[in-house]
Amino acid sequence: MAITYMKFSVNKSSLERAMSQIDAIVTGKDTQTLLSNVLLSVGDDQKLRITASDMESTVRITLDIEDSIPGELIMKAKKLSDIARQMKAEKMIFESEENSEENGNDGKLYRIKLEGVGARSARFKMTGSDRSHFPEINEIATEKLVSIPAQALTDMISRTFYSISHEDNRYIYNGICFHAEGRILTLIGTDGRRLAAVSRELPSPIILGTGEGDIVVHAKAIRELQKIMDMDAMVYVGVEQRDIFFRVGNAELSSRLLEGKFPDYKKVIPNDSTIFVEIDRELMLDSIRQVMVMTEQPSFQVRLSMGKEGSFLTANTPDIGEAELTLPIDSVIEQLDIGFNANYFMDILKAVQCGKIKLRFNDPARPIVFEDTEDDKFVALVMPMKI
Secondary structure (H helix, E strand, C coil), X not given: CCCXXXXXEEEHHHHHHHHHHHHHHHCCCCCCCHHHEXXXXXXXXXXXXXXXXXXXXXXXXXXXXXXXXXXXXXXXXXXXXXXHHHCCCCEEEEEEEECCCCCECCECEEEEXXXXXXCCCCEEEEEEECCCCCXXXXXXXHHHCEEEEHHXXXXXXXXXXXXXXXXXXXXXXXXXXXXXXXXXXXXXXXXXCEEXXXXXXXXXXXXXXXXXXXXXXXXXXXXXXXHHCCCCCEEEXXXXXXXXXXXXXXXXXXXXXXXXXXXXXXXXXXXXXXXXXXXXXXXXXXXXXXXXXHCCCCCCEEEEEEECXXXXXXXXXXXXXXXXXXXXXXXXXXXXXXXXXXXXXXXXXXXXXXXXXXXXXXXXXXXXXXXXXXXXXXXXXXXXXXX
């Protein structure tokens, strides 16, 4: 007679949401590898803990369950996610038993049965195995965590994330830099060709780790954090050695920090600008969208010209064509012609919500600086292109 090893019933929507929150950690993995699995753990507290890891980042979601028998096993993440998404039921019943006939040298195997409560629900049978070699989620003491309002952190990430690199050999550029100083938290992103930084004053002082130097959080961990953040909740953040930890509601995330020295962003932002322009943000965004039809990858180059004869946006690509649009900018300078990547420009304009954007220039060889006219704690820049 088979003996039930682990059992629980869970709300189907809660499980579906939890699996969607962790899919970035396991998506794209070879389905035959250990990391294509999730760890399901049931304790005596009527809680189900779902853990996924890619060795650099680990996420754990905790759900309320009923009618449980403790145990833990691993099973294919994608299949569990597909079942949770497709099953026609409000509640799912999970039951497993040891498959003693097929246990091998790598550990125990389990037969898994999944079914929904209701006549329209399919019944599923799968296999699972014990958690041998599955990564542990690192832990941090609660007293080492500091709180950040989720809404503030979400806004700060949206204003900087687009500017980081996703392919650069300079690994330190593949994440967002967190700089804490007293109650001021600053997030900075750069890929060497553009930069964005935003600061916010928090309710209480924030210390990350030893408090010495900056920390850089990998892009993949940031994407996962965005998935688990609840806008109405507080985010609890802490650093232990070379790992950063986030707790949000019923979710926990730990990730290895990027190593290396992040550049001092203040040193690359010009403070001696001589040309200042304010323009409606939506108008500028729409204008760039129009003329960039005549640009080509990878440069997507657009030229901004300002002089006594007027201000213009132009794009010119050999063998394709050209575009020109007049901008409502009154210029008193003799002449400035500066080229830039249109996508970089638009990313900044889309990240802020102000009515007008302020642009600062010096000459065609120095950065274009962007300032939010409604938020003096935000700054961005784009390096010009040779024209």
